[in-house]
Amino acid sequence: MNIAIYIGKREASEDDGVKTLLSDLRKGGCGLKLLYEGDVLESDADMLLSVGGDGTFLSAAKLVQGRDIPVMGVNLGRLGFLSENRPSSIATALLSNDYTIEDRAVLRADVVTGNPEIDGWPYALNEFTVHRSGAAMLGVEASVDGVRLPTYWADGLIISTSSGSTAYSLSSGGPIVLPESKVLIITPIAPHNLNVRPLVVPDSAEIALRMHSRDENVIFTADNRTAAVPASVEIAIRVAQFSLKRVRLKKSNFIDALTEKLFWGEDVRNNN
DSSP states (O other), rough: OOEEEEEEEEEGGHHHHHHHHHHHHTTTTOOOEEEEETOOTTTTTTEEEEESSSHHHHHHHHHGGGGGOEEEEEOOOOOOOOSSGGGGHHHHHTTTEEEEEEEEEEEEEEESOOOOHEEEETTEEEEEEEEEESSSEEEEEEEEEEEOOEEEEESEEEEEEEEGGTHHHOOOOOTOOOOOEEEEEEEEESSSTTTTEEEEETTTTTTTEEEEEEEEEEEETTEEEEEEEEEEEEEEEEEEEEEEEEEETTOOHHEEEEEEHHHHTOOOOOOO
């Protein structure tokens, strides 16, 4: 197996756990190619390992655009739902084929931002957001398949996939959604309406956004990339025609990850 290793920060290659992982994979007969920011993924790669956190995983996802190369996250940080695997748990599982490959939905936004990092890759695995650029509140007029929703008056609005339910959407009060759920989540950021709530819609829907702002520009983000766009811009968001293939170890479990990483259900009455 030829495995490409994308390392978000060069110093991560000096991590003892990463060194052991690479050594074990080489001993198991794998061909390895280390990649850093700006490098190109070779066409003979059978798998891509992303070494870092979830932000690194989002950057690595761009390297497999339109290609059937699965991505696996190697977690060196404290929190990670995309990059959930510690280096010590990976080599044995890969060499014994003790893993599965799952499809994760990817979002596409039809908008010209002027930022080549976004315009050249108008996709997001976790979420797209629009956000106010100044002190004034932002009005976001959203429609789902042409049906207009009440205008959101807030700091901004998040359109997330099920993968992104545990990212920005969660911190803004959005629901936790199992990754295999075929839905999109519309979550307002600090809304100035007491009766507005996050909305879950089918992932077959097209979501259109128009902004009302006193400022000339609004901030548009695609995962970990940001651009200032005119407040008059109209944005159409839908699920892309391709998915991201993510490697998951068979022993991993989303509910266990919630319990471990977010202390979900932490209660003295739940102690076994």
